[in-house]
Amino acid sequence: MGKKSGYDLETGGFENRLFKLKLLGGIWAGKKLMGLTRILGRGGTTLPGRMALKILPQLSSALIERLTDDSLIVTGTNGKTTTSALITGILKDAGFRCIHNQSGSNMSWGVASALIGAASWSGSIAADFAVMEVDEGAFPGVTKEIRPGGIVLTNIFRDQLDRYGEVDHVQDSIKRGLELQPENGFEVINADDPSLASIKSIPGKKRWTYGLELDLPADTFQNTGRDIKSCPVCNEKLVYTKIYFAHLGHYHCQACSYKRPEPDVRLIGQISGPEGVTVLKISLPESEFEVKYSLPGTYNLYNVLAAVTCARALEIPVATVARALESAVPSFGRMELFEIEGKTMIMALIKNPVGANEVLRTILAQKGKIGLLVAINDKIADGTDVSWLWDVDFEQLSTIKEKLSTVTVSGLRALDMAVRLKYAGLDPGQVQVEEDTARAINSSLEQTPPGGRLFILPTYTAMLEMRRTLNKLGLAKPYWED
Amino acid sequence: MAEIKIYHLYPGHLNLYGDRGNMLALCCRANWRGIDVEIIPVEPGDKINFPRCDLLFMGGGQDSDQKLIAEDLKGRSQDMRRAVEEGMVIFAVCGSYQLLGLYYTTNRGEKIGGLEIVDLYTEAGQKRLIGNAVIKCSLWDPARTLVGFENHAGKTYLGSSLQPLGTVIAGYGNNGTDKTEGAVYKNLIGTYLHGSLLPKNPWLADYLLQRALDYRDQDYHFTDLDDKLEQQAHDAAIRLAGSRRYKRMATRA
Numbered sequence: 001m002g003k004k005s006g007y008d009l010e011t012g013g014f015e016n017r018l019f020k021l022k023l024l025g026g027i028w029a030g031k032k033l034m035g036l037t038r039i040l041g042r043g044g045t046t047l048p049g050r051m052a053l054k055i056l057p058q059l060s061s062a063l064i065e066r067l068t069d070d071s072l073i074v075t076g077t078n079g080k081t082t083t084s085a086l087i088t089g090i091l092k093d094a095g096f097r098c099i100h101n102q103s104g105s106n107m108s109w110g111v112a113s114a115l116i117g118a119a120s121w122s123g124s125i126a127a128d129f130a131v132m133e134v135d136e137g138a139f140p141g142v143t144k145e146i147r148p149g150g151i152v153l154t155n156i157f158r159d160q161l162d163r164y165g166e167v168d169h170v171q172d173s174i175k176r177g178l179e180l181q182p183e184n185g186f187e188v189i190n191a192d193d194p195s196l197a198s199i200k201s202i203p204g205k206k207r208w209t210y211g212l213e214l215d216l217p218a219d220t221f222q223n224t225g226r227d228i229k230s231c232p233v234c235n236e237k238l239v240y241t242k243i244y245f246a247h248l249g250h251y252h253c254q255a256c257s258y259k260r261p262e263p264d265v266r267l268i269g270q271i272s273g274p275e276g277v278t279v280l281k282i283s284l285p286e287s288e289f290e291v292k293y294s295l296p297g298t299y300n301l302y303n304v305l306a307a308v309t310c311a312r313a314l315e316i317p318v319a320t321v322a323r324a325l326e327s328a329v330p331s332f333g334r335m336e337l338f339e340i341e342g343k344t345m346i347m348a349l350i351k352n353p354v355g356a357n358e359v360l361r362t363i364l365a366q367k368g369k370i371g372l373l374v375a376i377n378d379k380i381a382d383g384t385d386v387s388w389l390w391d392v393d394f395e396q397l398s399t400i401k402e403k404l405s406t407v408t409v410s411g412l413r414a415l416d417m418a419v420r421l422k423y424a425g426l427d428p429g430q431v432q433v434e435e436d437t438a439r440a441i442n443s444s445l446e447q448t449p450p451g452g453r454l455f456i457l458p459t460y461t462a463m464l465e466m467r468r469t470l471n472k473l474g475l476a477k478p479y480w481e482d
Numbered sequence: 483m484a485e486i487k488i489y490h491l492y493p494g495h496l497n498l499y500g501d502r503g504n505m506l507a508l509c510c511r512a513n514w515r516g517i518d519v520e521i522i523p524v525e526p527g528d529k530i531n532f533p534r535c536d537l538l539f540m541g542g543g544q545d546s547d548q549k550l551i552a553e554d555l556k557g558r559s560q561d562m563r564r565a566v567e568e569g570m571v572i573f574a575v576c577g578s579y580q581l582l583g584l585y586y587t588t589n590r591g592e593k594i595g596g597l598e599i600v601d602l603y604t605e606a607g608q609k610r611l612i613g614n615a616v617i618k619c620s621l622w623d624p625a626r627t628l629v630g631f632e633n634h635a636g637k638t639y640l641g642s643s644l645q646p647l648g649t650v651i652a653g654y655g656n657n658g659t660d661k662t663e664g665a666v667y668k669n670l671i672g673t674y675l676h677g678s679l680l681p682k683n684p685w686l687a688d689y690l691l692q693r694a695l696d697y698r699d700q701d702y703h704f705t706d707l708d709d710k711l712e713q714q715a716h717d718a719a720i721r722l723a724g725s726r727r728y729k730r731m732a733t734r735a
Contacts, residue, residue: 229494230550235550378722384612384613384614384631385499385612385631385633385676385677386631386677387499387500387503387631387676387677387678388500389500389503390500390501390502390503390506390678390681391500391502412722413722415711415714415715415718415719416682416715416718416719418711418714418715419681419682419711419712419715420503420681422711422712423503423506423507423510423681428711
C-alpha cells in the first residue's frame, strides 16, 4: 500500500499556499479548541473538528495524505468501537504507529478531531495508519474524503431510525460508501449478515468474508430485533439452519440461489477457560491458529473475527495477531470495570435493541445481588427517538426481581424508562427516578453494599456525562489520555 | 369475565418503531383490570377470522415489507371493510395507517394501491418528517393531549368524510401543512405517532380497550388504574417536545 496522490502541500502556486494556510488555520483552531474544551473537562471530540472543517472542508483528506501507510474505516451498527480498537491494537503490536478515534466520536468531525489531535502544530503527522470508526450514515461522505485502503463492515441492525429512516436506507448508505472506495482496496464483510453479504462486490476490489461456525445454544431472547426475515435478493422467506444472534447466522433462500457465502476466515472452536478467558480456534484460508481472549458475549466473537480478517488482509503475521488479542480489554464504555471502596461498577453502553439485549443477557447470568442504573438521553448522538426501548427485552429483568438490590433510571428520558420498566413487570415503587446522571451515580453507589456490583447502562451522551462524574471520583481516565 | 381478542398483524414484519410497546400497553392494562386478552399473531398468508376479531393492531413497516403486505392483504380488504363498518376496532401506526387509505404515490410517480378502507391518500415527500410531536385530541371531552414521535416520508391527506385524530401542537402531523394528525373512522384509528404511543398516552390505550368491549356488548365497568407514572412521563415528553433544543433539531431534520 503506497501513498495516494492528492494535494501537494509543499510546493508553489498561490492556490497551494492558500490551501496550506487554511490547513494550518484549521489545525490550530482545532487544537486550541481541544485544549479549551479539555480544561472544561470535556473530551473535545466534536467542536474542534467541526470548527476546523468550517475553515477547510478537505482537512481530513489533507492530513490522511500524510500517513506513511493507509487509512482503514470500520462501520456497521454494532461493534465498531471494539473492532476498531482491536485492529488498532494489532497494528500497534505489529510495530505501526496508529491514529484512532477511540472515544467513539464517529461523524466526519470526529474523524477530523482525531487527526487534528495527532497532527503537529506545523501540520505534520507521524503515523503509519489511521483506523477510523465511522457512523453508517456518515460513511459515504467520510469514504469519499479519506479514501481508505480497507473497509471493515460489522453488521446492520436497527439503530437510530430517526436519523436514517429505515434499515433499508442503512444498507443503501453502506453500498454507496463501498462504491466510493478507491480501486485496489479491500473490504471485510460479515458473511453471517444476509443484508451485508448480499451487497455485490466491485470488480478490482478484494473482498474478505468472516463468519462463525460453532454449535452454540439457541437464542432464548424472543425479541432480538430480527430486522431481516426475507431474502434481500428476491424477498422470499429466508431459512436459517443456525442463528447466533438476531439475524446473524447460517441462512439460505428457499426460492432463489442466495445463501451465506463460504467465509474466508472462520471461527471453528471456542473453549471456555478459567476466569473468563476463552480460547478461540480460528481458521484462515492457509492455516489454523488459537488465541486466548477475555471479552464477553457472542457479539465480541464477531468483533474479534472482523479484526483478525482485517489483519489477514494487511498480511500481519498470525503470532502478532494472537499476542495483541490476548491483551485486549473492553473499549470505552463496553463493559468497562471501575472499582471504588470495594464496590464494582460495570458500565455498558446501550444504544439499540440487539446490543441492549446482549448486555441484559450478561446481567441475567450474574450470581448474587446487583444494582442497576439505566440512563437514557435522547440527544442526536443517542438517537432522538426512544421507542427502541420498547423493543428491548427488559421483561427478562422481572425474572430476577429479587436479585435487583436497587433500580434507578436517569437521563433526559428517565421517565420513559421508568414507564418501560413498569410495563416490563417491575414494581414502580422499586424504581427510583433521578434525571441528573451525576446524582444518580452517587446515590446508586451509596446504596450498593461493599463487595456489591452496580451495572450502569447509559446511552452514548449519558455515558459521556457519567464518565465526567467518574473522573471526579478519580476513577475513569479522561478518554483523551488513553 | 370480559375478554378481548387482539389480532396482531404481521408481528414479524410490521414492528419498526417499538410497536411492541403498544401491544404491551394494551395487554398489561387489560390484565391489570382482570380482562382476559387473547393475542392472535397473524403472519403473511394466514387467514384473519374477522368475525372473531375485536381489535386489530397494525404496526409500522419498512418500505420493502410494506409492499409485500399490501399484496397479501388486498384479497381480504372486503372482509376488513365490513368489519370496520360493524365497529371492529383497528389501531394502525405509520406504514399501516397509509396502507388503509386509497393509494400511495412514490417519488417516481408510481401509484401503489391501498386497501381502500378509509378515504385518505399519501404522497411521498422530499424530506422525512422526523421529531417529537404533540397533538390535541377530541376523542374525549374536554380534549386531551397525545405525545409521540413521528418519522415518515409520506404526506397523508384526509378526505372530507374523515376526522383527524387530533390537531398538531408540536411537530408535523399528517403532512406538515394542514395541522391535522392521524385519522378516525368509527372505531378505526390511524396515526403517524409512535414512541411507543400507548404507554405514554394510557387514555388512548383504555379508549381502544373500551371500544373493543363495547363492540361485543360486553358489560364491563372500567376501573381506573394508577397512572401517575405514565402521566409524569407524558408531561415530561410534552415539555421536551416544546423545548428549544427539539425545535432546532426538527428544522434540521
